[in-house]
Amino acid sequence: MCFVKDMNYISVFINAIVVALMAIYVYQNEKRMEEIAAKHNQIGNIIISVLGPKSLSLERMESKLNETSAILNRHNGILQDILEVVQRDQNIAQLREIAYGKQTRQSSDYGKAYASASVDGNLDTASHTELDESPYLEVDLGNEFQIKRIDIFNRKDCCDVKPNCILCLSNIAGDRLHDLDITIGPSHNQMYLCAHYKGPSRIGEHLVFECNQNTKYARYVRLTIKGREYLSVAEVKVYALDD
Template identity: 40%
Template sequence: MLFSFDTKICLSTLKMQQVVFIIVYCVCFLTACQITISGGKFNSDVCKGYGELESKVDILTAKVDRSLQMLKTINELVKDNKPNNGVIKNVALKKRIQQSSWYAKTRSWGNYICCATEYANDGNATTFSHTNYENSPYLWVDLGHVYDIKRIEIINRSDHAGSRLHDVDITVGPTLNELSLCVHYKGPGKTKEHLVFHCNKQMRGRYVKVTIKGKEYLQLSEVMVFAPEISEYLKNVDIIVGSTLKEMSLCAHYKGPAKLKEHLIFHCNRQMSGRYVKVTIKAKQYLHLSEVMVFATEISE
C-alpha cells in the first residue's frame, strides 16, 4: 500500500523560494517500512517543525498497522462465507403455461399422452405438448417471479418425429412484451433428446418462451428452467443503525426478494457509527435469518 502527499512546509525569507518535500510512506506486508524525503535545499533554522512532522508520521504508521491487522482479522472471518447463489431448482415445474395452439384439443392420441399444454412442464417426460402445424408455433411459461436464469433444459418428444424441433429461439423477459433472445438452437433435434441451454449472457426474467422460426409442429415433453429458488419472506427490508434504539438512521434498504441460502452483503449509504443494528421487514411477515454479521472498526473509549 502506498501513500504519497506533497507538503509545503518552508519559505525562504529573501527570495521567497518554495521548497516542496515529498514524503513517500510505504506500508508493506513482507518488507520493512521506510520514509524517504527528497527535495530542494532548506534552512534548518526555518524548518524547525520537521521533528513534529516525523512524530505525526510515526503516529500514522501505528494507526495504519492497526488497521491492516484488523483487515486481516476480518478477512479470516469472512473467507468461508462467500456469497451463495442459493438453491438451484426447476422453477418452471407446473407453473402457468400456454402454447400457440392445441393439436386436436385432446389429452391423448392413440397410445400417447398428448397434446395438452401443461404436459410440457408436468415433470413427466413420457407426456408431451403438441401444437398444430402452423407458422411460428410457440410455448411460454410464467415462472411467477423474476428469476436469475442459470440454464434452460428441453426434453424432445420421446416416441418419434424428434427432427421437428429446429430453428428454435428461446427468449426470456419480465413480461411477454419484453422478451430478449437467450439462445438460438438450429437443430434438428433427435427423438428423446435432452437439450441443455445456457443464455448468451446473464439474464433475468419471469417468462420463458420457446418459438420455432418457421412453419412446423412444436411438441415438447418437458421445458425446465433452472434458477436460484426465491424466499417469499425476506424482502422490503430496512437496515438501521444508531447509538440507541431510539436514535436510529437508515443504513440500507433491500427490496428483495432474497434467494434461499443467499449471503447478502450491504454497505451503508454513508459513513455511520452506532451501537445497535436493527433489521426490519416493512410489512406483516415472518423474519427468519441464519446469521447477521456486522463488520466495523472498533472505536477507542
C-alpha cells in the first residue's frame, strides 16, 4: 500500500511539472508573438515614413509629365505649321506665274473695264462684264502648261449683289463673286474643272485654288459665274510647274 501511495505522489508531481512546463511554453510564445507584432508595427511605420514622401513626389512627377506633354504637343503643332509653310513655299518655288500680260477675253465689256485688266499685275484695276447670263473671263496662256494653282483677287472697291440697296450698310461687300467655275483645258472644247467656288467673296479677297485633281496640260483658264451676274476681278494669277 505504501508503494501505491508513493506512486500517486510521483504521478501528481510529474503532472505538476508538465503543467508548469506548458505554462512556461505558453508564456514564452505569447511574449514572442508580442515581439513579432512590435517588429511588424515598427516595419510598418518605416514603410509609411518612406513611401509617404515618395508618393507625393510621384504626384509631382506626374503633374510635371503632364505639363511637359502639353508643352511638347504645342511645340509639335507649331512644328507642323512650320513644316506646312516650308512645304508650301517649296511648292511655290517650283511654280511660275504665267498669266501676266497674256491674251484675255470676257463675255462682254462693262465700259472700259476690259478683260486685260485682270492680268496687268495691278490690284487697283479690274476686269468687268455686263450683267450677263453666265458671264465669263478667259485667259489664253499662249502655250500649254501644267497648271497647279490659280489665284483670284477680288476687286477692292466693289460690289454687292444689291448695288442699289439704299438701306444696305454698304454696297462694297464684294459678294458679286460667287458660284464660280474655274476651268482649264488645252482647247475650248476640252475644258476641265479645276475648282468650284461657292462664295460669296469679300472685297479684296485673295482666293487660292489648287488644280491637283486635273494636272493635265492646259492653255486656257476660264472663270464662269453660274447665273445672271456681273463678273469682275482685280487679278488672276496662274501658276504652273516650271519645266
